[in-house]
Amino acid sequence: MTALHDLSFSIGPGEVVGVVGESGSGKSTLLRALAGLLTPRAGTLEVNGSAVPWPCGRRSQDIRREIQIVFQNPDASLNPRQSVGAIIDHPLRKFRPGLDTDQRRRRILEVFGQLRLSPDLLERYPAALSGGQRQRVALARALIADPAVVLCDEITSALDVSVQASILELLGELRRASGLAMIFVTHDLGVLRAVADRALVLEAGHVRETGVVSQLLETPRHEYTTTLVRSIPDPAAHHAEQHQGGSDETRVPRRLRRRPRLDGLRAGEAGHGRGRAGRRPLRYR
């Protein structure tokens, strides 16, 4: 569990706020606090202008419905002994007790349609689904009772790139269709760019930078954000570098010119993500 230090942020209706940082930065701690799974030492939470207690057990049924969470690994978050239908039905019974069986079934099929899940899957068990299907079932469970905000904890990082891309596409559609607000934790800046409007950069429990995602990534102001951005392989920049005709043509092959210095690497050894910002790793941006 990573500590958090005096962190403040807000999210508007239909907005997607990204939270980026490396392991140990406090990303998941923040989500767990918002979901009511742990109680911060200090700090307040407001939903729609009214104060909400931290522990989930002291929250009203309605607030619990409003804030839903999706975890990284659907294998761990879906009960293997329940059919997909039972998994999805449970929150609906709990949060929408007024609905009868027919109405619940209609709602389930509606959400399944949005998430491009076949109704045939309702009879199956999580083990019989692919990784992408399982994560979409986990999303369906979060969306079924019409929450105000969905907390997403690295929900695509365990998936293949092509499956990740279809989930990202789907999230875009959901936003356009229903104005879904999300707090999206990720360590992948490409994913951040694809889903989020604004973002917080967290390092060791401190907010290092906040801002509109495009600006944050194109012109990072904090040293740590710069380090993160430079760590992403950038074929276009690499390509440009390989093909620029330099007048100072030396005997060193181009690809070897900008190699990392290992002594710097040693200096940065002790901490996570500190003391590395000034160096440019090999052919990364």
Add this chain to the structure above:
Amino acid sequence: MRPPVLLSAHGLSAGYRDGAGIRQILADVDLDLPENRIVGLAGESGCGKSTLALAMAGYRPPGLRLLGGSVTFRGETITGLSTRRLRRYWGRRIAYLPQDTATALNPALRIGRQIAEVFQLHKGLDRRDALAAGADMLGRVGIGDPERAMHRYPHEFSGGQQQRIAIAIALGPGPEVVILDEPTTGLDVTVQALVNALIVDLIRAQRMTALYVSHNLALLAVLCDELRILYAGQVVEAGSAEQVYFTPEHPYTSGLVAAVPHHLDGKPVRGIGGTPPQSVVLDSCAFGPRCGFRAEGCAVPVPLALRPNGREVRCVRAGEPALAAARVTDAAFGNGAAAGLPAPGNPAPLLAATGVSVSSPTLAGP
């Protein structure tokens, strides 16, 4: 002029026993690793990348059947050799670095013993020299205070450090070929960048030849000289890393490129619908069912054809303008995510957290 080929697969076919039959995983794969080159191998999970990577080292996982073809190292066939004879290649001439290096290190042995062993075994050094060489190598991969590190156990290091130690053990004795199977998956982004830079640095400095397996095409485009795309156990596109990444000619490659979100352009990400087939498809184009350019000519076996521009592509429609036009070009898209959405800093927040501090694990009651 191409440098001589060091490690090479010729028409390699393999499959796993599946009940009474065999589920074929690799079909007639040719893969050359030219000397001093880094070749990238990409594809989705389940396309046979790891099976091929292991087969290139001459290793046959339990249950895998070799159905045809061979792997040669400097012209000598290594497929089908006994484990005892393969040990003459492993470590010394062909090194393998797996994805999860936490399992590559023995948790019960100190680092010093594990790294000295490879120098004793492959370099014939005595214990003292081997320990010195090991400490030197740990220093080169950026482990601080190598002398002390030699006395510690794997669990005393972070994931990134363990990965660097595994790299030191694999690359220390200076193998001629190194096979890297997603060596940085699961590490933090900044650590990934450092570890990859380190790997390439060591490979270039020691003039090694490498096969780098990853599903991240952007990473391979930056790290590798050449790129091979594997789909359902077949190579579907081969060429220089630059060509394959920037001007993919196979629709599957275009799909992979379009699927990776990029942090600097707001281009929309596109998934590839469907999943790869469970086993190889030989009677038609394996990618056909997922392909947006499927035509009548796709219902026959499609060979990996050398195109006039020097590219190798397994697609009957390769080179058609329609395919090229469908590529996602970086410049063609504006700011995707933020377009047409509510302005940030909405005056009436839906949810607001203020001054949140967490100090110790305090679990909420139900």
